[in-house]
Amino acid sequence: xxxxxxxxxxxxxxxxxxxxxxxxxxxxxxxxxxxxxxxxxxxxxxxxxxxxxxxxxxxxxxxxxxxxxxxxxxxxxxxxxxxxxxxxxxxxxxxxxxxxxxxxxxxxxxxxxxxxxxxxxxxxxxxxxxxxxxxxxxxxxxxxxxxxxxxxxxxxxxxx
Amino acid sequence: xxxxxxxxxxxxxxxxxxxxxxxxxxxxxxxxxxxxxxxxxxxxxxxxxxxxxxxxxxxxxxxxxxxxxxxxxxxxxxxxxxxxxxxxxxxxxxxxxxxxxxxxxxxxxxxxxxxxxxxxxxxxxxxxxxxxxxxxxxxxxxxxxxxxxxxxxxxxxxxx
Numbered sequence: 001x002x003x004x005x006x007x008x009x010x011x012x013x014x015x016x017x018x019x020x021x022x023x024x025x026x027x028x029x030x031x032x033x034x035x036x037x038x039x040x041x042x043x044x045x046x047x048x049x050x051x052x053x054x055x056x057x058x059x060x061x062x063x064x065x066x067x068x069x070x071x072x073x074x075x076x077x078x079x080x081x082x083x084x085x086x087x088x089x090x091x092x093x094x095x096x097x098x099x100x101x102x103x104x105x106x107x108x109x110x111x112x113x114x115x116x117x118x119x120x121x122x123x124x125x126x127x128x129x130x131x132x133x134x135x136x137x138x139x140x141x142x143x144x145x146x147x148x149x150x151x152x153x154x155x156x157x158x159x160x
Numbered sequence: 161x162x163x164x165x166x167x168x169x170x171x172x173x174x175x176x177x178x179x180x181x182x183x184x185x186x187x188x189x190x191x192x193x194x195x196x197x198x199x200x201x202x203x204x205x206x207x208x209x210x211x212x213x214x215x216x217x218x219x220x221x222x223x224x225x226x227x228x229x230x231x232x233x234x235x236x237x238x239x240x241x242x243x244x245x246x247x248x249x250x251x252x253x254x255x256x257x258x259x260x261x262x263x264x265x266x267x268x269x270x271x272x273x274x275x276x277x278x279x280x281x282x283x284x285x286x287x288x289x290x291x292x293x294x295x296x297x298x299x300x301x302x303x304x305x306x307x308x309x310x311x312x313x314x315x316x317x318x319x320x
Contacts (some may be wrong), residue, residue: 022318047240051233054280072232073211079239080207110318113311121216147307151273154314158182158270 002023022157027112028105029141030153031126034059039067039091041084046090047075056146057123060094065130065138066102068094071122102127102139109153122147182317187272188265190313191303194219199227199251203243204238206250207235216306217283220254224284225290225298226262228254231282262287262299269313282307 004118035053039062046058050072060068070090079085079092101119103112103126116124123146127139195213197206197220206218210232219230230250239245240251261279263272263286275284283306287299 022314036289044240047236051237067196072236076207076236076239077211079236086310105206110315111316117308117315124253147311148277150314151310152277154182154317155270155273155277155311156315157317158273 022110023110025109025153026105027103027107027109027126027145029145030109030112030151031105032142033144034123034125034144036061036141037090038088039094040064041086043078043088043093044088045076046070047079047085050075055123056143057121058090059125059141059142059144061088062091064140066097066100066127067124068090068096069100069125070094071121073080089154093114097139100125103145104128105142109145109150113150115143116147116150127132171223180307183268183270185269185270185313186265187263187267187286187303187305190269190272191265191305192309194283194285194301194304195265196221196301197250198222199254200249203238203245203248203250203253206230207239207245215283216308217281217304218250219285219301219304220250221301222251224300225286226257226260226285226301227251229254229260229283229285230254231288257299263305264288265302269305269310273310276305276307276310 035049035055036059038047039060050058057069057071059066101115101121101124103115103124105126112124123144125141126143126145129140129142130138132138179298181251195209195215196219197209199220210218210227217229219226261281263275263284265286272284283304285301286303286305288302290298290300292298
């Protein structure tokens with residue numbers, strides 16, 4: 001079966017960190033495109049998306065809101081087990097909100113790196129918090145910051 | 161079957177980068193312990209080592225010399241296929257020398273980050289080159305620099 005295509009969000013990227021103290025660099029300036037898939041996509045098709053987008057973590061959405069995340073490590077664990085990856089949807093195996101560490105545009109790149117290291121994750125979703133009419137708080141994903149993002153930022157800083 | 165235990169190398173870690181220009185930080189100061197397995201370990205046992213050591217890349221040795229590397233992404237691809245992971249040794253599926261990008265103690269952390277990004281790898285082995293009596297050059301692995309290493313270094317630099 002031909003895999004469904006995952007959808008991604010655009011982001012603005014800037015590289016002018018030359019004369020800025022490291023701590024003042026914001027998440028909004030460095031975030032990159034997350035790969036997002038729907039909860040009902042099969043594990044197998046999700047892994048295909050992981051490869052097509054050459055990324056380490058998939059973010060999962062339902063009705064436009066972030067509901068979960070799955071890492072390459074999670075997928076490797078699943079493929080070793082007895083799960084039928086062609087039938088089971090990713091929504092079943094993902095780490096589900098509110099157990100996902102997030103970050104906002106206005107936070108610093110330093111804070112993003114800190115959360116990545118402290119929580120031992122490869123990638124942190126950048127979110128905008130939205131309160132719906134029923135009073136519940138949801139997250140819209142607008143980007144991600146990964147160890148790759150931070151490594152590229154380190155290169156920019158060292159290049160000066 | 162109980163998995164064989166992978167062996168690791170010790171490394172010195174320093175954190176005094178406060179008053180040093182970024183480009184002067186050397187690989188020797190930041191490298192961490194690599195997880196190394198022998199070529200004849202099965203793919204399955206190797207994946208167990210990946211999880212036990214909570215690492216993203218395994219390095220492979222034969223007779224004390226670096227002969228290969230396998231990433232979490234490589235393993236995920238293999239587990240999706242028809243390979244008998246309990247029988248096939250890691251030496252069959254690894255990326256083999258000389259197709260492995262390496263770095264040395266005296267190189268800069270900047271250069272390590274640059275090679276990681278340019279070659280799209282998660283981790284680069286730190287090696288010492290040795291010429292044997294038969295005139296061939298081999299690499300002894302003494303550490304690794306990963307995107308995690310660089311992210312931690314970024315944190316140290318930003319903390320000042």
